[in-house]
Amino acid sequence: MKKSICVYCGSNPGAAPEYAQAAQAVGETLAQNDIRLVYGGGQVGLMGLVADACIDAGGQVYGVIPDFLHQKEIAHPRVQDMRIVTSMHERKLMMADASDAFIAMPGGIGTMEELFEVWTWSQLGRHEKPVGVLNVNGYYDKLLEFIDHMTEEGFLLGKHRAMLMRGETIEELLEQFEAFEHPGMIATLAAGQV
Incomplete structure (x- = not known):
């Protein structure tokens, strides 16, 4: 079982109530499984919402x-354990170092950037931690179709496409993470398939 899981998600609640429900379920499930x-x-x-649910469940x-x-009072x-850093780069590196796995929930461009960066780091051998998307309400369907298109067009190896897992629930992702x-x-960096 993973000890710490990084969750990337929106700073907005999104248009559908299912997003908030999923965020609460993620926070509660992590706490119930003693995952930070x-x-x-x-x-x-x-x-x-994820943080509130985790804290409320004793996580x-x-x-x-x-x-x-932090100065804008968004923190x-x-x-319980809040780190204040000087840059977004430092933030992402610290989050990655503190985590055993990564989940991207629905979110905007910041969430996409974090997801692709940590997946790229894995592809390049900078870590060997699982990465997955929580596909709430079909949110990631079109993005995953495009990623499949990348693979079909020869810009992404199949084994690295398979590294990005997909679950409809947090429980599905946790099961996949344990089996990862x-x-x-990649052995073909010279061929340009980064």
Whole structure:
């Protein structure tokens, strides 16, 4: 069982109530399984809902927030272990180092950037931790179709496409994470398939 899982998600709640329900389920499930939540430290949107649910269920929460957001009072006041950093780069690295796996819930461009960066790090052999998307309400359907298109067009190896897992529930992702075996760094970097 993973000890710490990083959750990337929106600083907005989204248009559908299923997103908030999923955020609450993620926070509660992590707490119930004694898995520490690692996240971006905010009290707004899905970020705040995940943290609230985890804290309310007795779980441990590790937040990392850059000082410019902390000054705007976006930081969650109930997080037990909050780290304040100087840049977004430092934030992402600290979150990655503190985590055993990564989940991207619905979110905006920040969530997409975090997801693709941590998946790329895995592809390049910088870590061997599982990465998955929580496909709430079909949110990631079109993105996953495009990623399949990348693979079909020869820009992504099949074994690295398979590294990005997909679950409709947090329980599905946790099961996949436990069975995950890293396929190794690509052997064809010179061929341009990064």
